[in-house]
Structure formats: C-alpha cells, structure tokens
Amino acid sequence: MSDVDQYLQQHGPRFEEELCDLLRIPSVSADSTHKADVRRAGEWVAGQFRGLGFKTEICETPGHPIVYAESLGVPGAPTVLVYGHYDVQPPDPLNEWKTPPFEPTRRDGNLYARGATDDKGQMFTHIKSAEAWIKTAGKLPINVKYLIEGEEEVGSEHLEHFIATNKDRLKSDVVVISDTSQFAAGVPAITYGLRGIAYFELKLTGPKQDLHSGSFGGAVTNPAIALSKMLAALIDADGRIQVPGFYDDVTTLTDEERKQFAALPFDEAGFKKQIGVDAVTGEQGFTTQERKSARPTFDINGLTSGYQGEGAKTVLPARASAKFSFRLVPKQDPKKIQAALEAQLKKLCPPGIRLELVSHHGAPGVVVPLDSPYVAAAARAIEHGFGRAPVYMREGGSIPVVSTFRQQLGVDTLLLGWGLDDDNTHSPNEKFCLADFHRGIRTSAHLWKELAAVKS
Numbered sequence: 001m002s003d004v005d006q007y008l009q010q011h012g013p014r015f016e017e018e019l020c021d022l023l024r025i026p027s028v029s030a031d032s033t034h035k036a037d038v039r040r041a042g043e044w045v046a047g048q049f050r051g052l053g054f055k056t057e058i059c060e061t062p063g064h065p066i067v068y069a070e071s072l073g074v075p076g077a078p079t080v081l082v083y084g085h086y087d088v089q090p091p092d093p094l095n096e097w098k099t100p101p102f103e104p105t106r107r108d109g110n111l112y113a114r115g116a117t118d119d120k121g122q123m124f125t126h127i128k129s130a131e132a133w134i135k136t137a138g139k140l141p142i143n144v145k146y147l148i149e150g151e152e153e154v155g156s157e158h159l160e161h162f163i164a165t166n167k168d169r170l171k172s173d174v175v176v177i178s179d180t181s182q183f184a185a186g187v188p189a190i191t192y193g194l195r196g197i198a199y200f201e202l203k204l205t206g207p208k209q210d211l212h213s214g215s216f217g218g219a220v221t222n223p224a225i226a227l228s229k230m231l232a233a234l235i236d237a238d239g240r241i242q243v244p245g246f247y248d249d250v251t252t253l254t255d256e257e258r259k260q261f262a263a264l265p266f267d268e269a270g271f272k273k274q275i276g277v278d279a280v281t282g283e284q285g286f287t288t289q290e291r292k293s294a295r296p297t298f299d300i301n302g303l304t305s306g307y308q309g310e311g312a313k314t315v316l317p318a319r320a321s322a323k324f325s326f327r328l329v330p331k332q333d334p335k336k337i338q339a340a341l342e343a344q345l346k347k348l349c350p351p352g353i354r355l356e357l358v359s360h361h362g363a364p365g366v367v368v369p370l371d372s373p374y375v376a377a378a379a380r381a382i383e384h385g386f387g388r389a390p391v392y393m394r395e396g397g398s399i400p401v402v403s404t405f406r407q408q409l410g411v412d413t414l415l416l417g418w419g420l421d422d423d424n425t426h427s428p429n430e431k432f433c434l435a436d437f438h439r440g441i442r443t444s445a446h447l448w449k450e451l452a453a454v455k456s
Helices: 002-023 032-051 120-137 159-164 223-232 255-263 268-275 288-294 334-348 373-386 400-409 434-452
Strands: 055-059 066-071 079-085 105-107 110-112 143-149 174-177 189-194 196-205 297-305 319-328 354-363 391-395 413-416 431-433
Touching (some): 002 032, 032 055, 079 120, 120 434, 189 373, 196 334, 223 319, 255 288, 288 391, 319 334, 334 354, 373 413, 373 434, 400 413, 431 434
Parallel strands (some): 079 143, 079 174, 174 413, 189 391
Antiparallel strands (some): 055 066, 066 143
C-alpha cells in the first residue's frame, strides 16, 4: 500500500483539477435545456474508466444514460459494485451563490460548486483510488463494477428497470455508495440505516374558478382552508402521525440502539445554531438524534393556492395543493401507507371539495447488519484514510436504490460518506472539504485491499 499512498499524494493536485473539469459541466437532470450537458458529463465519466482500461459502456435509457464499467481481473476475489450519480440539482436561487455554481472555486479549504459533494466529488474518489492501484500495482486487488447514473436527482426513473434486466451483469458481493456524510467534521461514519420515503401531492378543487371573497366567502368551502385543516389533522400536538395503522410496522428502538445514539458526539446547541432556530421539536419521548434518523416523520414540502402576486387580491381560490412526504423506518410499506392515507384524507375532505391524491414515489427503509465482515473491512479502511475509527449512525434521508439492490441483487450496501452535513447539498454554495476529498480517495484505495481479504 505504500506505493498506492505515495501515488495518491503525488497526484492529489491533478485529481482536484480533474474534479473541477467535471464540476464545470452543468449536468442538471431536471432541466431539459441541459440534456446535452447531462450526456456530456456521462461521457466524461466514461472517459475516465476507458483511460484505466476498464470495459466501459454508455447504456441508453428513455431518459439520461447510465455509465457501466468493470474490472474483473481477479478470479476468486470478491466483487464490489460501486454506485454513484453524475447528475446534479438545479443551482437556483442563483443570486444566493457567492461564486457561480458551475465555476468551481477554492475557498477556506473547500471546493464550492454544484455537485461538489452530491455526488460528483464523492463518486470520483472511487475512480481515483482505482487509478492509483492500476498505475502502481498493475491491477486492483478485487473485482470492481461501477454503475453511475444520470437521473438520481429526478427519482432514478429508469434505474430500477436497468438493474432488474441486468442482474447477472451486476452480480456482486457488496455495494459501495458514497453519497452520505460523516457524522461531523473529523468524525467519519458508516451509515448502517436509512429511512424510506412516501411522497405525495394532494390536489383540492372547489368552485370552477376563483371567486370574490366578499361576495362568496362564508357560503362556499375555501379549498385553501380545507387543505390547511386536512394537513394539520395528519399530525397531533405530540408529533404523532394521525394515519390509521401508520405505526403498526414500526419497530421499537432497542435499549442498545438508544445507547448508541446517546453516545454519538451530537451537539444540540450547535445543531440549532447551524440551521438558525432557537428550539427543536418533534415526536415526544425521543431525542433529536433519534427523531431525525430513526423515527418516521411527516413534512409538508410545498403549498400552493390563491393569489401570490404583489399587493392584495381578495379571492376565494378555486384550487389548493400541497406536496408532502413521510419518512419511513424499516418494515413500513409505502404502498400500505398510501392506502391508509387516501382513506383518511377522504374522511377529512369537507363538502364542496373534490380530492385527488397523487403518489410521486416511495421506497422502504433499510438497516445493514453491523456484524457483516464487509462493515468491518470498511471500518479498517476508514481508520487508514481518516486516522480514526468510524462511528456508526442511521441517516434520516432516503436512497431508494439501496432497497433496490437488496431486493433485486440480494446484497447489502456500505454507505461511506466523506461529506459534511453543512455542505449545502441541494442549496446555494454547495461545497466539499478538499481534505476530506483526499481522505476519501485514500480510504477507498484501502477499502479495495480490505474487501479483497473478506472470504465470500
């Protein structure tokens, strides 16, 4: 490993410049005007693999392409599947960026750009670590497959079909994803649990058109008021979700799990300061750390109704809508939640209102066994890369493909994040700590050696 580590140190500045080249490509998958840019980013990633001599293919889908690459030159060794994505979120609002989102800028030890940490920078660490092995040892010590998509930020619409129809091609012993974060600065983590998600849009329609609130108010059900009441009825004052049967499949946190949460170096005062609030709230009987990572939740993501222009306009709106989501814990079924929710909303819907519930997407939560030899191998690699052992945490967000890999390929995923929770993912001024970028590459390089020693 000394040759590999030396190579990484010598070529670190070049790795940064190459990452900047990728970050300059505005691969915004949600914006059709950037369709050519998304493809260009995929081709750029494919070019990296071809440069290492990997068997590489740009796989077409009805949407944006998937890049697949493999290096299978080690018979008898385990096979790792690395997943990542090269598409990024829209950069809006542009006026809140200190520097342009697609002009990578170094500042205070960080690299600022859209996609810096989510997920171009983190994904790239696993390409550069492979390069170090190939350039120094001639080959990797393990079989590696890469699945890098261009639609993660728009729901991975075509990924599940691709995985289902390429099971033999993607067959592996374990999956590696770096699209999460460390627990805190200088506190690397292995994420062993993710919450699932059920995302909906509720559309309410009242009169055939907007009405004068003076002439019709009090005689016609106001869709905006109906929407407000219906949404408010879905959660009580103690933070408990009021959908019948919602908690039926929720597994109680064990005493050991709660001790693990309590032992994490979580600074609640710092957490409040970071997000700019003076108090934290949530489900009664649970800590902030438990609420945000291991308990189910309900959140309104957007509200639309009536006049929202400058000045006043006294209308009784004809329509009102809301987008909202439930974060789910393992064993909760998104389809079961949807059926119960729809029944409850119909009961809550007042006379004079027509209701439509749209399900946008859903995915179950997952938990990876901590006694896995692959988890132990990842912990050793992190200690090499970051200079300290990782903590183990559950993440409140959702990565639906983790469930897909378990269901379709029968394998668990190592969630190894190099980012930080203040990296502004999906927000203006997204960043990636450059020291962590290099620590991530070093950890990845050691991961290949540690996983190669695991008996499959």
